[in-house]
Amino acid sequence: MAREARYARLRRIVELTRRIAAAPGRLYSLAELSAATGAARSTLSGDIALIDDVLQEKGLGAIETVTGAAGGVRYRVGFAALHAADLAQALTVELSDPERIIPGGFLYMTDVIFSPHWSERIGSLFAGRFQQEAPDMVLTMETKGIPLALMTARSSGLPLAVARRESRVTEGSAIGLNYVSSSGRIGTMSLPRRALPAGSRVLVVDDFLKGGSTVRGLVELCQELGASCVGIAALCETPSEEKHLPAPHFSVLRLDAVDEHQRFVRLGPSESFQRYLEEARHHA
Amino acid sequence: MAREARYARLRRIVELTRRIAAAPGRLYSLAELSAATGAARSTLSGDIALIDDVLQEKGLGAIETVTGAAGGVRYRVGFAALHAADLAQALTVELSDPERIIPGGFLYMTDVIFSPHWSERIGSLFAGRFQQEAPDMVLTMETKGIPLALMTARSSGLPLAVARRESRVTEGSAIGLNYVSSSGRIGTMSLPRRALPAGSRVLVVDDFLKGGSTVRGLVELCQELGASCVGIAALCETPSEEKHLPAPHFSVLRLDAVDEHQRFVRLGPSESFQRYLEEARHHA
Numbered sequence: 210m211a212r213e214a215r216y217a218r219l220r221r222i223v224e225l226t227r228r229i230a231a232a233p234g235r236l237y238s239l240a241e242l243s244a245a246t247g248a249a250r251s252t253l254s255g256d257i258a259l260i261d262d263v264l265q266e267k268g269l270g271a272i273e274t275v276t277g278a279a280g281g282v283r284y285r286v287g288f289a290a291l292h293a294a295d296l297a298q299a300l301t302v303e304l305s306d307p308e309r310i311i312p313g314g315f316l317y318m319t320d321v322i323f324s325p326h327w328s329e330r331i332g333s334l335f336a337g338r339f340q341q342e343a344p345d346m347v348l349t350m351e352t353k354g355i356p357l358a359l360m361t362a363r364s365s366g367l368p369l370a371v372a373r374r375e376s377r378v379t380e381g382s383a384i385g386l387n388y389v390s391s392s393g394r395i396g397t398m399s400l401p402r403r404a405l406p407a408g409s410r411v412l413v414v415d416d417f418l419k420g421g422s423t424v425r426g427l428v429e430l431c432q433e434l435g436a437s438c439v440g441i442a443a444l445c446e447t448p449s450e451e452k453h454l455p456a457p458h459f460s461v462l463r464l465d466a467v468d469e470h471q472r473f474v475r476l477g478p479s480e481s482f483q484r485y486l487e488e489a490r491h492h493a
Numbered sequence: 494m495a496r497e498a499r500y501a502r503l504r505r506i507v508e509l510t511r512r513i514a515a516a517p518g519r520l521y522s523l524a525e526l527s528a529a530t531g532a533a534r535s536t537l538s539g540d541i542a543l544i545d546d547v548l549q550e551k552g553l554g555a556i557e558t559v560t561g562a563a564g565g566v567r568y569r570v571g572f573a574a575l576h577a578a579d580l581a582q583a584l585t586v587e588l589s590d591p592e593r594i595i596p597g598g599f600l601y602m603t604d605v606i607f608s609p610h611w612s613e614r615i616g617s618l619f620a621g622r623f624q625q626e627a628p629d630m631v632l633t634m635e636t637k638g639i640p641l642a643l644m645t646a647r648s649s650g651l652p653l654a655v656a657r658r659e660s661r662v663t664e665g666s667a668i669g670l671n672y673v674s675s676s677g678r679i680g681t682m683s684l685p686r687r688a689l690p691a692g693s694r695v696l697v698v699d700d701f702l703k704g705g706s707t708v709r710g711l712v713e714l715c716q717e718l719g720a721s722c723v724g725i726a727a728l729c730e731t732p733s734e735e736k737h738l739p740a741p742h743f744s745v746l747r748l749d750a751v752d753e754h755q756r757f758v759r760l761g762p763s764e765s766f767q768r769y770l771e772e773a774r775h776h777a
Contacts, residue, residue: 215499218503219502219503219506219543220543220546220547222503222506222510223506223510223543223544223547223548224547224551224553226506226507226510226511226514227510227514227547227548227551227553228553230510230511230514230515231514231515232610232613235610259503259504259507260507262504263504263507263508263511264507264511267508267511269508269511269515311662311663311664311665312665313662315662315663315665316663317664317665317687319655319663319664319685319688320652320654320687320688323643323652323653323654323655324646324652324653325643325644325646325647325650325651325652325653326516326519326652328643329516329647351635351636352635352636352639352655352657355636355639355640355643356639356643356653359607359609359612359639359640359643359644360609360643362608362609363609363613366609367609368604368607368608368609368610369607369608369609369640370604370607371603371607371636373636378595378599379595379597379599379600379601379603380595380601380603381599381601401601401603403601404603404604
């Protein structure tokens with residue numbers, strides 16, 4: 210290969226990697242990539258195979274090829290078992306800080322949930338965990354579920370629907386639900402009818418899983434709209450209660466204790482997380 | 494260069510591009526990248542210069558080098574004027590669809606705001622527009638501001654704080670505010686004290702800018718906590734009122750009319766957007 214052609218290839222590889230990796234789940238047709246880079250499709254196929262190979266080797270995801278007239282390539286965020294274990298470990302360290310203890314025995318997690326740095330990695334992990342269930346929609350309840358759900362949707366290339374505490378006049382006809390929260394209060398949730406198409410396969414995401422009443426409410430909303438829940442993902446769960454969840458669930462962490470007086474927090478990877486890690490290692 | 498070394502370089506370029514581009518705003522030290530790729534720092538410098546050159550040429554951002562002991566490289570999302578114009582045009586087409594008209598003369602925008610596909614591009618645009626103001630924090634009000642604010646924070650590599658309608662026992666001591674919304678109702682907003690460090694330079698993000706009362710409330714919260722607002726970004730604004738905003742503001746679209754009976758929507762790029770575009774073209 211001539212020097213100039215090699216240089217052109219290097220530049221094309223940078224552009225392709227940047228374009229594809231910046232929009233996980235988005236299907237790029239070869240025609241589109243060909244127009245952007247000025248390279249022939251056969252050339253692109255070789256480049257994409259190389260990019261895919263490196264991403265897989267480094268545990269950074271993979272490029273999926275969709276054949277047929279509406280085909281193309283799309284980036285699937287990968288979360289190698291190694292990275293997942295690192296993430297759970299880093300979250301455990303970050304959240305075990307006694308400075309996070311709030312009077313009343315609560316744990317301040319809001320900054321982590323709203324941080325793009327953390328939420329993006331957690332969302333990638335959720336997307337990878339539920340890839341096999343082939344969801345086509347992500348659903349959460351306002352407010353703290355939103356960042357994790359948005360990043361999960363981003364990593365899977367899916368749309369996101371958000372249930373609100375009250376229906377809004379700006380969102381048209383909505384379906385509503387009363388439910389009893391784990392603290393014993395009656396809550397309401399509402400979802401615009403147009404937010405969730407009938408037949409959707411829904412991945413439900415939330416920040417914190419306690420009694421599971423919010424998640425059960427979301428699953429009921431799905432069913433009312435003719436959709437089904439294929440999985441439930443949460444950042445953190447409590448061990449206390451039987452949750453009777455209506456779909457397979459996955460959480461990263463289990464919060465065992467927040468001791469306000471002795472100033473310690475006990476939390477670590479959840480059982481569902483450890484199971485996932487073992488399976489991932491088994492397949493690797 | 495031997496064939497094998499050239500191949501190794503290609504693979505390294507893929508990995509570097511993927512790592513750096515996937516975490517905009519994050520500072521990578523050369524030591525860290527050297528450990529990940531196994532390449533010497535001098536080699537990496539050449540690779541990074543190449544990646545930077547391609548990204549800049551294609552209007553996909555740039556790689557910034559920070560010198561000194563705590564130095565390294567970081568990816569700055571770029572939004573070339575050409576892409577910004579495309580985005581405003583695509584949003585105009587998407588949101589002008591009469592199917593989006595909600596009884597009462599409202600426009601359904603929720604799906605666009607919650608879509609990672611749209612919110613990511615809008616967030617990149619906001620990050621690029623306000624890069625010069627050097628914010629170190631993004632702030633929004635729940636609920637619909639969150640996706641745009643999170644993606645803005647992601648693109649700028651900044652943390653995000655979210656004001657809530659009510660303070661939460663799980664978030665510790667909070668600062669609260671009553672304000673009169675543009676519809677004349679009294680609203681409350683609350684922000685945990687620990688969410689916003691004193692001295693922060695805050696970029697305020699919201700979905701819709703009408704009378705500006707929410708945004709003014711957020712700016713007041715900033716001031717109460719000893720922070721200052723360096724800019725205000727919104728997806729859409731109305732033309733109707735003087736907004737008396739306390740910081741430079743930028744919106745993508747201006748919504749002029751939603752006619753429920755004749756079934757049309759009139760909206761397009763806002764004045765602040767057009768001004769930004771002209772300046773960006775002037776500098777290009």
